[in-house]
Amino acid sequence: MSHDFAPLPDLPPPASSVGVIGWLRRNLFSNTINSLLTLFAIYLLATLLPPLFNWLFFDADWIGDSRDACTSGGACWVFISARFSTFMYGFFPENETWRINLIYIALIACMAPLFMEGFRHKVKLGVFVIFIFPIFGFILLFGGVFGLEQTETSQWGGLTLTLLLASVGCVAALPLGIMLALGRQATNMPAVKSMCVLFIEFWRGVPLITVLFMSSVMLPLFLPEGVSFDKLLRALIGITLFQSAYIAEVVRGGLQAIPKGQYEAADALGLSYWKKMGLIILPQAMKIVIPGIVNTFIALFKDTTLVIIVGLLDVLGMVQNALNDPNWLGYSTEGYVFTAFVFWIFCFSMSRYSQALERKLHTGHKR
Amino acid sequence: MADASPERETPAKPRLLSDPKFRALVFQIIASITVAAFIFFIVRNTLTNMESRGISTGFGFLDRASGFGILQSLIEYNETSTYGRTFLVGLLNTILVSVLGVFFATIIGFIMGVLRLSSNWLISKLAATYIEIFRNIPLLLQIFFWYYAIGFNLPGPRQAMSVGDSLFLSNRGLYIPAPVFESGFMATGLAIIASIVAVISLVRWARKRFEATGQLFHTVYASLAILIGVPAVVFFSTGAPMHLDYPALQGFNFQGGVAIIPELFALVLALSIYTAAFIAETVRSGIQAVSHGQTEAASALGLRPGWILRLVVIPQAMRVIIPPLTSQYLNLTKNSSLAAAIGYPDLVAVFAGTTLNQTGQAVEIIAITMSVYLVLSLIISIFMNWYNAKMALRER
Numbered sequence: 001m002s003h004d005f006a007p008l009p010d011l012p013p014p015a016s017s018v019g020v021i022g023w024l025r026r027n028l029f030s031n032t033i034n035s036l037l038t039l040f041a042i043y044l045l046a047t048l049l050p051p052l053f054n055w056l057f058f059d060a061d062w063i064g065d066s067r068d069a070c071t072s073g074g075a076c077w078v079f080i081s082a083r084f085s086t087f088m089y090g091f092f093p094e095n096e097t098w099r100i101n102l103i104y105i106a107l108i109a110c111m112a113p114l115f116m117e118g119f120r121h122k123v124k125l126g127v128f129v130i131f132i133f134p135i136f137g138f139i140l141l142f143g144g145v146f147g148l149e150q151t152e153t154s155q156w157g158g159l160t161l162t163l164l165l166a167s168v169g170c171v172a173a174l175p176l177g178i179m180l181a182l183g184r185q186a187t188n189m190p191a192v193k194s195m196c197v198l199f200i201e202f203w204r205g206v207p208l209i210t211v212l213f214m215s216s217v218m219l220p221l222f223l224p225e226g227v228s229f230d231k232l233l234r235a236l237i238g239i240t241l242f243q244s245a246y247i248a249e250v251v252r253g254g255l256q257a258i259p260k261g262q263y264e265a266a267d268a269l270g271l272s273y274w275k276k277m278g279l280i281i282l283p284q285a286m287k288i289v290i291p292g293i294v295n296t297f298i299a300l301f302k303d304t305t306l307v308i309i310v311g312l313l314d315v316l317g318m319v320q321n322a323l324n325d326p327n328w329l330g331y332s333t334e335g336y337v338f339t340a341f342v343f344w345i346f347c348f349s350m351s352r353y354s355q356a357l358e359r360k361l362h363t364g365h366k367r
Numbered sequence: 368m369a370d371a372s373p374e375r376e377t378p379a380k381p382r383l384l385s386d387p388k389f390r391a392l393v394f395q396i397i398a399s400i401t402v403a404a405f406i407f408f409i410v411r412n413t414l415t416n417m418e419s420r421g422i423s424t425g426f427g428f429l430d431r432a433s434g435f436g437i438l439q440s441l442i443e444y445n446e447t448s449t450y451g452r453t454f455l456v457g458l459l460n461t462i463l464v465s466v467l468g469v470f471f472a473t474i475i476g477f478i479m480g481v482l483r484l485s486s487n488w489l490i491s492k493l494a495a496t497y498i499e500i501f502r503n504i505p506l507l508l509q510i511f512f513w514y515y516a517i518g519f520n521l522p523g524p525r526q527a528m529s530v531g532d533s534l535f536l537s538n539r540g541l542y543i544p545a546p547v548f549e550s551g552f553m554a555t556g557l558a559i560i561a562s563i564v565a566v567i568s569l570v571r572w573a574r575k576r577f578e579a580t581g582q583l584f585h586t587v588y589a590s591l592a593i594l595i596g597v598p599a600v601v602f603f604s605t606g607a608p609m610h611l612d613y614p615a616l617q618g619f620n621f622q623g624g625v626a627i628i629p630e631l632f633a634l635v636l637a638l639s640i641y642t643a644a645f646i647a648e649t650v651r652s653g654i655q656a657v658s659h660g661q662t663e664a665a666s667a668l669g670l671r672p673g674w675i676l677r678l679v680v681i682p683q684a685m686r687v688i689i690p691p692l693t694s695q696y697l698n699l700t701k702n703s704s705l706a707a708a709i710g711y712p713d714l715v716a717v718f719a720g721t722t723l724n725q726t727g728q729a730v731e732i733i734a735i736t737m738s739v740y741l742v743l744s745l746i747i748s749i750f751m752n753w754y755n756a757k758m759a760l761r762e763r
Contacts, residue, residue: 027488034487041489188387191395195402205741207701210733213719217729221416222409302505309708316508323515333516340504340512347503 056337067328079331080338083322087315087338090157096149099140100160107133130171153232157313159342161232165314166301169239170247170293176240177247182277184248185255196248203245208303211238216310235307243300250292254285288361294354298347315339413730428726429454435721437712439628450722457714458739464634464703464713465743469696471639476646476695483651494647501644507705509641514633514709524620533613541627542614551608558601565597566590630711634703642699646692653688654680685758693751697744704740714739 012018016025029035059074062081070076080087089097110129113119141164144150156164183189183196203211215238220228229237258281266276308317319335322328383389417424429451436446440456441463482494501509519538522528527537535542573584602609614624657680665679666672706713707720719736723729 027486030486034485037485037487037490041487041493045493189391189395192398195398202741205744206737207704207715207740209704209707209715210719210737210740213715213723214733214737217723218413218733221413221729223416224412225416225419298503302503305505305507306705306708308507316505316511320511332519333512336508336512336516339508343505343508344500344503348499351503 067331075334075337076331077334077338079322079328079334083318083328086158086322087318088158089160090313090318091155092151092157092160093149093155096143096151099143099148103137103140106136130174134168134171153230156232158318159315161307161312162301162304162314162316165236165239165304165307165312166297168236169243169300169304170297172236172240173243173247174293176244178251178282180244180248181251181255184252200245200248203242204249208239208242209306209309211242212306212310214238231310232312235310235312239300239304243296246296246299247293250289250296251285253292254289255281257288258284291354291358291361294350294357298350298354301346301350302343315342417730422727422729424728424731426731428728428731431726433722433725435725437717438710439631439712450726453722454714454718454735457712457717460712460717461700461703461706461714461739462743464631464638464706464711465700467635468638468642468699468703471635472642472646472695472699475639475643477650479643479647480650480654483647484654498644498647501640502648504641506637506641506702507708510633510637510705510709513636514629518629518633524616527616527621533611535614535616535621537621538629539620539626540629541632542621542624543627544611544613545623545625547610547612549608549610551605554605555598555602555608558598562593562597565593569593628711630706630709633709634706634711638699638702642695642702645695645698649688649691649695650684653684656687657683682758686755689751689755689758693748693755696747696751700743700747701740 013022016022028038055074057074059072060077061070061072061074062077063069064078065082067076067078069078085094085097089100092100107129110125110133113125114122114129119125139145140148141156141160142151142153180196180200183192184200186193186196212235215234216231219234219237223229262280262284263276266280271279304314305316307314308320313321316339319339323332323335430449432447433450433453434446437444437453437456439460441459442452442456444452444456479494479497482490483498485491485494521536521538524535524537524539527535527542529535533544569589570586573586576582576584612623614621614626616622661679661683662675665675670678703713704715707716710716714736719732723732726732
């Protein structure tokens with residue numbers, strides 16, 4: 001004899017704990033203090049956002065080619081569009097800017113497979129992008145061969161210069177940084193180790209601005225008479241040395257994260273030091289330090305604005321330059337907001353990428 | 368028997384070149400010689416270059432009169448002062464900016480970091496927006512923004528924004544009231560010191576009693592009462608020997624009070640807001656690093672949320688927060704050198720800038736400037752290491 005147990009259907013949850021109301025109660029009005037905070041935040045947003053959006057979009061002037069077009073009292077984006085090409089390309093000859101565009105397109109085309117799942121030759125492609133591509137880029141930018149018109153480095157500027165300084169600084173600093181990190185880890189060679197420690201701590205202890213000052217006023221004194229460097233190259237040398245110290249510390253973190261068993265196993269196989277490092281340790285270490293390197297790259301990318309101090313005109317420098325133009329006096333806010341937006345897009349997307357990478361590579365310690 | 372044992376084959380002596388110790392030695396010698404040769408090459412080039420360009424060497428220039436004025440100095444300074452004095456003025460200005468920046472950045476950063484973790488969705492998102500915006504924009508751009516875009520567009524002194532006729536913000540900077548001490552203020556000063564000592568001993572006594580008997584003593588209210596009450600009683604009983612010197616509009620600018628020049632204002636604002644965004648992230652990750660088990664165990668013991676935060680979460684989070692916080696303080700100190708870009712007279716601006724241009728002694732000046740920053744970094748890291756060691760987990 002059996003009873004079929006047929007429970008009544010569940011009652012729906014109370015209306016106040018699900019849906020929009022439930023969400024509001026949980027997340028905005030869970031207690032008195034939270035409710036007050038919410039109301040305060042809403043008040044703040046309601047007073048700040050409308051004028052901001054009016055200025056940025058609704059009252060702004062978008063079309064035109066001189067300051068006469070800016071009449072409505074909002075932001076004058078005409079200033080940006082009129083000066084856009086100098087912000088992007090600096091003083092690069094106008095009919096040669098296709099060369100810069102070509103570099104960007106080629107770079108994006110080369111980098112795209114690196115972000116694809118299941119692409120097999122990532123390492124080879126990465127090495128190509130880091131070491132071979134810059135040569136191609138330099139030829140295109142500098143010209144003088146294959147019938148390309150030669151340009152002066154003083155014509156390079158704007159966002160192009162910003163990207164150039166950051167990427168060349170980082171790529172050139174990478175091998176130096178790896179060597180420094182290996183040197184700092186070499187406990188059996190105290191002399192080499194202490195030299196590396198001194199080098200790293202020195203560059204990490206001084207501000208980039210003094211490094212740039214040094215490279216622009218002291219570097220010419222360091223060289224034999226008659227030898228002189230281009231202003232851009234001097235800044236690049238300073239940036240590279242500075243950056244290599246930071247990369248060295250990131251790589252050191254990676255080297256320390258590799259379990260000791262890996263070092264010992266490589267030793268037990270009878271591998272030489274360079275084979276051990278090159279085939280066993282560094283491939284694993286470099287993989288886990290990619291997020292860290294991206295983070296130092298972001299920091300460097302923001303710091304490249306300092307080259308203004310030594311007279312190079314990166315994107316911020318170009319904006320400053322345009323602000324001194326008597327035709328466009330008084331539009332500094334627009335100029336800075338635009339530059340901030342450009343930097344923000346780059347830095348934010350890179351930091352998101354680095355965080356995603358970190359999550360992808362750092363599995364196993366999750367709750 | 369000893370001599371009967373089979374003779375052990377001595378292992379073949381490794382060739383000298385494959386002996387790791389020997390190789391390490393050779394490599395170190397080669398590396399040292401290369402570095403020494405490189406340094407020698409640079410020094411020799413520098414000496415010949417300086418000679419051929421007629422640049423004088425040595426630190427004698429520090430005693431010569433500088434001949435230029437400085438916008439803001441904490442010590443007495445004028446055109447006849449020496450370059451050594453210029454250096455000192457710049458150094459003090461750098462320290463002033465760094466201390467102000469660290470102070471405000473810590474406050475804003477901790478508040479934002481805690482708000483980021485708030486259970487209130489709107490507040491948490493607002494804090495996240497703040498962090499993500501200001502972290503990803505170059506500091507120099509932010510300094511320019513506050514200085515040129517906001518500072519230059521502030522109203523002039525006559526239309527200055529004011530708070531209660533005592534704070535004035537205009538394009539000439541921020542003017543705040545200055546305290547003027549009169550002769551009888553000594554007693555109040557002593558009272559302040561005495562009350563601080565009293566509070567410290569009170570806290571110690573309360574902790575001892577708590578550990579011995581478990582009875583709580585509300586030190587917060589008692590300390591506040593002592594800290595404010597005792598000096599206030601002494602201050603008024605001695606006839607209030609201090610008054611505030613309010614800034615007042617005279618002619619084209621304000622007179623009296625303490626003037627915070629726009630350069631300093633913009634710089635401290637930008638440095639604090641920028642660094643606070645990083646500190647907020649540090650604080651957030653530090654608090655999140657305290658495992659859930661800890662908060663759950665604490666609430667299982669019946670502690671109230673405020674107590675959980677104070678007794679369980681914060682002490683453990685501080686251990687995670689301090690090392691990255693140290694590097695943020697170091698970064699802020701180094702970043703204060705961006706002052707040079709807007710003409711605030713810090714060390715880099717007046718010494719590595721103006722002084723270098725006037726004397727041409729690049730090597731000495733850059734070397735001094737860099738060593739100052741190295742020493743400042745060293746001092747901050749020593750202090751923070753000491754604090755870290757104090758806060759570190761004491762394991763049995």
